[in-house]
Amino acid sequence: SCDGFDIHPYAPTQPAEYSYEIALKSQEMFEKYGYGDKPVIYSEIGYTSNGITDEQQRNYVIELSAMVNDLTDVIVWHTDQELENDTPAEIKFGWLRSWTPEKVAPKEPYSPKPVFIAAANWNRLMTGATDSHEVVAADSDIKMWQLTDKLGQKVTLAWKKTAGEK
Numbered sequence: 001s002c003d004g005f006d007i008h009p010y011a012p013t014q015p016a017e018y019s020y021e022i023a024l025k026s027q028e029m030f031e032k033y034g035y036g037d038k039p040v041i042y043s044e045i046g047y048t049s050n051g052i053t054d055e056q057q058r059n060y061v062i063e064l065s066a067m068v069n070d071l072t073d074v075i076v077w078h079t080d081q082e083l084e085n086d087t088p089a090e091i092k093f094g095w096l097r098s099w100t101p102e103k104v105a106p107k108e109p110y111s112p113k114p115v116f117i118a119a120a121n122w123n124r125l126m127t128g129a130t131d132s133h134e135v136v137a138a139d140s141d142i143k144m145w146q147l148t149d150k151l152g153q154k155v156t157l158a159w160k161k162t163a164g165e166k
Contacts, residue, residue: 002038003039006041007022008043009022010046012048012051013047016059016067017067023042023067023068024071027071039073042068045075045078046078048091048093058114059118062118066132067134067145070130070132079093079115080093080094082094082113083098095115096113097110097113126147130148131146135156142159143158143161
């Protein structure tokens with residue numbers, strides 16, 4: 001018997017599509033073995049701004065949130081405060097800036113990174129959204145995803161594909 005699944009579709013510096021592909025393959029496997037109706041939690045998933053920009057980190061989190069909306073019951077983002085003395089593999093996953101002894105800009109201690117603000121707005125606006133699906137754009141460099149929000153309104157997200165995205 002199986003109560004549900006917890007997967008970690010990590011691709012910490014790759015476009016959101018990479019994690020989405022992992023999520024899709026996992027769902028296909030669950031369905032193949034008769035567990036497609038079980039709850040799925042994505043835990044310890046995230047993007048590090050050590051190798052991508054703060055803006056890419058923000059974008060990938062929102063893009064993936066839209067893409068996996070109907071595939072998962074819960075996303076537990078690997079977030080927290082950045083730690084300047086963290087290991088190279090863990091540094092810069094945080095959504096809050098680290099404290100530094102200098103306490104000077106551009107790293108205002110404990111200030112939110114762009115991903116924090118974007119995720120807060122996503123949660124406020126899109127919690128309860130359904131019917132997540134890709135929409136084919138006329139421009140092949142544009143990726144579009146559409147959802148229906150909790151009020152029944154269609155919401156479309158569009159972004160320019162980054163290097164390596166299909």
